[in-house]
Amino acid sequence: xxxxxxxxxxxxxxxxxxxxxxxxxxxxxxxxxxxxxxxxxxxxxxxxxxxxxxxxxxxxxxxxxxxxxxxxxxxxxxxxxxxxxxxxxxxxxxxxxxxxxxxxxxxxxxxxxxxxxxxxxxxxxxxxxxxxxxxxxxxxxxxxxxxxxxxxxxxxxxxxxxxxxxxxxxxxxxxxxxxx
Numbered sequence: 001x002x003x004x005x006x007x008x009x010x011x012x013x014x015x016x017x018x019x020x021x022x023x024x025x026x027x028x029x030x031x032x033x034x035x036x037x038x039x040x041x042x043x044x045x046x047x048x049x050x051x052x053x054x055x056x057x058x059x060x061x062x063x064x065x066x067x068x069x070x071x072x073x074x075x076x077x078x079x080x081x082x083x084x085x086x087x088x089x090x091x092x093x094x095x096x097x098x099x100x101x102x103x104x105x106x107x108x109x110x111x112x113x114x115x116x117x118x119x120x121x122x123x124x125x126x127x128x129x130x131x132x133x134x135x136x137x138x139x140x141x142x143x144x145x146x147x148x149x150x151x152x153x154x155x156x157x158x159x160x161x162x163x164x165x166x167x168x169x170x171x172x173x174x175x176x177x178x179x180x
Contacts, residue, residue, distance in 0.1 A: 144160070
């Protein structure tokens with residue numbers, strides 16, 4: 001498989017799960033502030049790091065499920081940025097699916113541009129390094145949030161969510177989810 005096929009395969013799995021959960025739970029996540037979504041991503045990334053170090057899970061879910069969660073929380077965050085935290089809480093699943101696809105398309109386009117410039121260097125990285133990069137990006141987002149969204153020379157929150165999403169997709173490709 002090539003990168004775009006692998007990427008799309010991982011996203012299809014994540015998006016299918018996201019829409020099924022939307023049908024089960026509605027869009028209860030719309031109540032969350034952006035900082036709370038960031039904290040959820042942090043919890044998932046920190047759990048991945050812990051599992052990478054300890055090599056044992058006591059609650060059953062492994063790193064694949066956590067990376068999927070990171071992808072879906074990043075999508076939630078980007079949708080929240082677009083719609084605002086105080087917007088309509090109950091969104092139609094078809095609309096959510098449309099927004100999900102829109103955010104993935106923007107993020108995949110960014111990945112393709114970066115892959116062109118970096119020569120798919122991620123393929124030679126360790127999954128644990130991707131986890132660390134996600135954690136670093138979370139800390140950056142938290143700092144930007146603490147600065148009321150203002151940056152002087154750095155990319156903003158949205159770009160950091162896109163990078164986290166792309167690193168999580170790369171991790172899942174390396175972990176074999178694209179072949180399932």
